[in-house]
Amino acid sequence: MTDSAAHLLVVDDDSRLRALLQRFLAEQGFRVTVAGDAAAARQALGAMEYDLMVLDVMMPGETGLELTESLRRTGQDVPILMLTAAGAPDDRIAGFEHGADDYLAKPFDPRELALRIRTILKRAAPPASAPLPPVQLGLRWFDAERGELRGPEGVTRLTGGEAALLVALARRGGEVLSREEIAAAMGTPEAGERAVDVTVTRLRRKIEPDPREPRFLHTVRHKGYVLRPGA
Missing domain, CATH: 3.40.50.2300 (Response regulator)
Structure with missing residues (x-):
């Protein structure tokens, strides 16, 4: 488009x-x-x-x-x-x-x-660069091109900000990204760290079995966030 x-x-x-x-x-x-x-x-x-x-x-x-x-x-x-x-x-x-x-x-x-x-x-818009392969998050799979989570319960749609955050972390899976890096990747560098934290909280509700005990999207104190995909 x-x-x-x-x-x-x-x-x-x-x-x-x-x-x-x-x-x-x-x-x-x-x-x-x-x-x-x-x-x-x-x-x-x-x-x-x-x-x-x-x-x-x-x-x-x-x-x-x-x-x-x-x-x-x-x-x-x-x-x-x-x-x-x-x-x-x-x-x-x-x-x-x-x-x-x-x-x-x-x-x-x-x-x-x-x-x-x-x-x-x-x-x-769908990324023009090499497509990100499906990302496994337990029983769910993230489709970056569609911005969707697919799992046993069906399809869960993500907002643009949530999808952009998940793509940024998934492209560097296992690597800690600072809040500033994440905000830049989301296209909202002026939004600040708190906006990143809010989006992380909303995303955890959709990808984590228990958002209070994250399995996939981890906080690294004083550094930022890291995504560890897997079954």
């Missing part, structure tokens, strides 16, 4: 900002659909598939955080870039905890928004 072919869903209750984003992103070569609230976003997501959703956090009724959490809980893996007027570190971490792939504080430069969108799309 090329950037110009990507179809974006922009969700914001501010009609002026919504119109500005629709015009700017269309000028950047994206196809753009807009929605004014979570209910309209759900309707749009039910009608077709989107390559990425740009989602405002503070909306009347169901918030962007609540919508993201609900979508992830029901298996929707569309990449989500959150927009919010609250740009404190804790607010950014909340976005990642609820399943967002990236987070941009208002006010923002539209050019940065376009750059972040392209970064997420590139990260979500």
Whole structure:
């Protein structure tokens, strides 16, 4: 998929900002659909598939955080870039905890928004380099190209951030990666160490038999994380 072919869903209750984003992103070569609230976003997501959703956090009724959490809980893996007027570190971490792939504080430069969108799309695309063979994690297998975990219970979809983190660790299996290296590999170096920790926690819930006693994704104190695949 090329950037110009990507179809974006922009969700914001501010009609002026919504119109500005629709015009700017269309000028950047994206196809753009807009929605004014979570209910309209759900309707749009039910009608077709989107390559990425740009989602405002503070909306009347169901918030962007609540919508993201609900979508992830029901298996929707569309990449989500959150927009919010609250740009404190804790607010950014909340976005990642609820399943967002990236987070941009208002006010923002539209050019940065376009750059972040392209970064997420590139990260979500099948790798152009040599494909990563399936990675065994106990009774599950990770398919890097599809971003899926397959196991006895069926297919478990991963968010773009979770899949990118697992790919980064799997490509250097048995080697300790620092949080900075992992953030760079995920395409979100500005997100910081806490965002990496949050994504690790979410991923462990999906790959570990007991996330409290990890078998595969280990913490190495003061150094980072290491993946040790196996049966």
